[in-house]
Amino acid sequence: MKQDKIIFFDTTLRDGEQSPGASMNFQEKLLVAKQLETLGVDVIEAGFPISSPGDFESVKAIAKAVKKSSVAGLARASEKDIKAAWDAVKYAKKPRIHIFLATSDLHIEKKLQKTRAQILEMAVKAVKYGKSLCKDIEFSAEDAGRSDMDFLCKVVEAVINAGASTVNIPDTVGYTMPAEFGAKIAEIKKRVPNINKAIISVHCHNDLGLAVANSLSAIENGARQVECTINGIGERAGNASLEEIAMAIKVRPHYYNVGHNINTKEIYKTSKLVSSLTGVAVQVNKAVVGANAFAHESGIHQDGVLKSRETYEIMNPADVGVPESSLVLGKHSGRHALFNRIKSLGYKLESKALEQIFEKFKVLADKKKVIFDDDIVALIEEDAASEKEIFSLVYQSATSGTATIPTATVRITDNNKKDKVLQEAACGVGPVDATYRAIDKITKMDIKLTDFSLKAVSSGVDALGEVFLKAKHKGMIFSGKGTSTDIVEASAKAYMQAINKAKAFDKKK
Ligand SMILES: CC(=O)SCCNC(=O)CCNC(=O)[C@H](O)C(C)(C)COP(=O)(O)OP(=O)(O)OC[C@H]1O[C@@H](n2cnc3c(N)ncnc32)[C@H](O)[C@@H]1OP(=O)(O)O
Numbered sequence: 001m002k003q004d005k006i007i008f009f010d011t012t013l014r015d016g017e018q019s020p021g022a023s024m025n026f027q028e029k030l031l032v033a034k035q036l037e038t039l040g041v042d043v044i045e046a047g048f049p050i051s052s053p054g055d056f057e058s059v060k061a062i063a064k065a066v067k068k069s070s071v072a073g074l075a076r077a078s079e080k081d082i083k084a085a086w087d088a089v090k091y092a093k094k095p096r097i098h099i100f101l102a103t104s105d106l107h108i109e110k111k112l113q114k115t116r117a118q119i120l121e122m123a124v125k126a127v128k129y130g131k132s133l134c135k136d137i138e139f140s141a142e143d144a145g146r147s148d149m150d151f152l153c154k155v156v157e158a159v160i161n162a163g164a165s166t167v168n169i170p171d172t173v174g175y176t177m178p179a180e181f182g183a184k185i186a187e188i189k190k191r192v193p194n195i196n197k198a199i200i201s202v203h204c205h206n207d208l209g210l211a212v213a214n215s216l217s218a219i220e221n222g223a224r225q226v227e228c229t230i231n232g233i234g235e236r237a238g239n240a241s242l243e244e245i246a247m248a249i250k251v252r253p254h255y256y257n258v259g260h261n262i263n264t265k266e267i268y269k270t271s272k273l274v275s276s277l278t279g280v281a282v283q284v285n286k287a288v289v290g291a292n293a294f295a296h297e298s299g300i301h302q303d304g305v306l307k308s309r310e311t312y313e314i315m316n317p318a319d320v321g322v323p324e325s326s327l328v329l330g331k332h333s334g335r336h337a338l339f340n341r342i343k344s345l346g347y348k349l350e351s352k353a354l355e356q357i358f359e360k361f362k363v364l365a366d367k368k369k370v371i372f373d374d375d376i377v378a379l380i381e382e383d384a385a386s387e388k389e390i391f392s393l394v395y396q397s398a399t400s401g402t403a404t405i406p407t408a409t410v411r412i413t414d415n416n417k418k419d420k421v422l423q424e425a426a427c428g429v430g431p432v433d434a435t436y437r438a439i440d441k442i443t444k445m446d447i448k449l450t451d452f453s454l455k456a457v458s459s460g461v462d463a464l465g466e467v468f469l470k471a472k473h474k475g476m477i478f479s480g481k482g483t484s485t486d487i488v489e490a491s492a493k494a495y496m497q498a499i500n501k502a503k504a505f506d507k508k509k
């Protein structure tokens with residue numbers, strides 16, 4: 001039997017951008033649109049053209065740049081909005097005008113200050129006008145989740161007759177429950193006589209954390225387009241998250257029995273791009289793309305994953321573009337995970353020695369949130385952590401600015417060479433990068449930064465900045481921490497600490 005395909009309508013660039021503080025400039029919106037196309041999104045809602053000249057230009061540029069996906073522009077049920085949307089999307093290979101008008105009595109009476117009859121007339125008039133410009137018209141019955149079903153069905157039937165090829169049923173304020181929302185979709189399918197002439201779409205908000213559940217329930221009941229955003233960003237608590245819906249369908253193929261065009265391997269990259277451009281961080285425990293989505297901390301789970309990944313992972317991290325899952329060592333870890341890590345660090349220890357290290361590990365883990373490779377080496381080598389540092393930072397200076405190439409000079413003593421003082425300078429993409437390049441020139445360590453975070457540990461403009469980083473050397477992760485009121489100095493100190501740990505490790509081997 002031929003499987004239906006779910007149309008993914010991504011509204012990161014429109015509703016997603018309505019997340020407070022998440023707005024993107026022209027270039028950023030274009031970058032996201034291109035990545036959404038690579039991700040395999042069927043329809044990209046690029047913006048709300050009437051809302052500002054900048055948004056109009058962004059939608060127009062996206063319409064020109066995107067070749068495979070449809071490009072939609074949002075419009076109220078008003079001629080000037082629809083005309084502006086068309087003027088922006090008409091450059092697309094597959095343009096769409098998305099017209100919305102509320103159908104709940106609350107919105108009709110309080111917000112729009114109209115009657116149901118006027119709304120019906122406005123909706124039909126708007127769709128007819130849109131259709132005279134563009135063949136692909138989507139109509140959204142805003143606040144459908146709280147709309148009277150008789151009136152909603154009447155509007156849906158009328159806009160399909162007027163030319164809408166997609167009818168969207170939004171749960172605008174995230175009010176409905178999954179079974180209830182699914183039943184509404186089923187009822188629309190049953191009651192609207194011409195419903196087969198249009199695609200039923202849903203657009204769910206996350207006010208009660210049910211946006212994805214409601215979208216999936218709608219799919220079970222016949223919706224064939226889902227409107228969603230990357231990382232679930234959007235107005236208030238956000239929209240249904242694209243990655244969660246796409247992966248639910250992929251992980252449970254027999255349950256949903258539908259397909260989609262999303263190239264799930266591009267999910268993680270897209271999530272990173274959107275969070276870095278909008279500045280909206282992804283919560284660590286976010287499904288599919290959160291930092292902990294494929295990280296295991298507890299001993300029983302780690303043991304299971306080491307024996308067979310599927311015991312605690314329903315998705316393969318590679319399927320969403322995350323290179324591998326990780327076993328984070330901490331106070332809940334057990335022997336299997338610790339001994340496995342010790343082995344992969346190149347140590348071959350007798351079982352008695354391993355037991356002793358496990359005991360020390362548990363004591364340390366009670367004090368420290370995460371145990372890194374260098375902590376384990378310190379436990380094994382006993383004195384590794386307390387060893388005199390090999391390279392000492394004597395002096396560091398960096399210059400940067402809007403019209404300067406960031407440049408840094410560092411002076412370091414090499415305690416292996418009778419405290420010989422070495423000095424180097426380097427340029428970089430920023431002052432920290434330049435400083436690290438100058439340090440690399442002196443220490444000549446094969447070390448690669450894998451993680452870098454900076455936070456203020458006190459308040460005010462003279463706050464102390466604390467840099468915490470992780471760096472990879474010979475397959476092992478070394479951590480470094482540095483504190484200073486000067487963030488470049490804090491960065492240099494943290495990097496030097498990781499380098500010294502790595503060098504000490506080399507010496508022991
Ligand atoms: C559910 C959603 O997410 S809908 C999309 C929401 N997104 C946005 O609002 C972002 C972009 N918005 C904007 O930049 C501005 O709101 C604009 C440019 C669109 C409009 O600005 P303004 O003309 O100053 O109006 P304002 O936003 O204050 O009020 C909205 C007006 O649109 C009317 N309106 C609201 N929805 C619709 C609709 N679907 N069709 C027709 N009119 C509508 C309101 O009744 C109100 O009209 P009034 O001025 O006669 O009272």
Ligand SMILES: CC(C)C(=O)C(=O)O
Nearest residue numbers: 100140142170172203
């Ligand atoms: C414009 C519509 C689809 C919308 O954003 C909503 O109802 O939340």
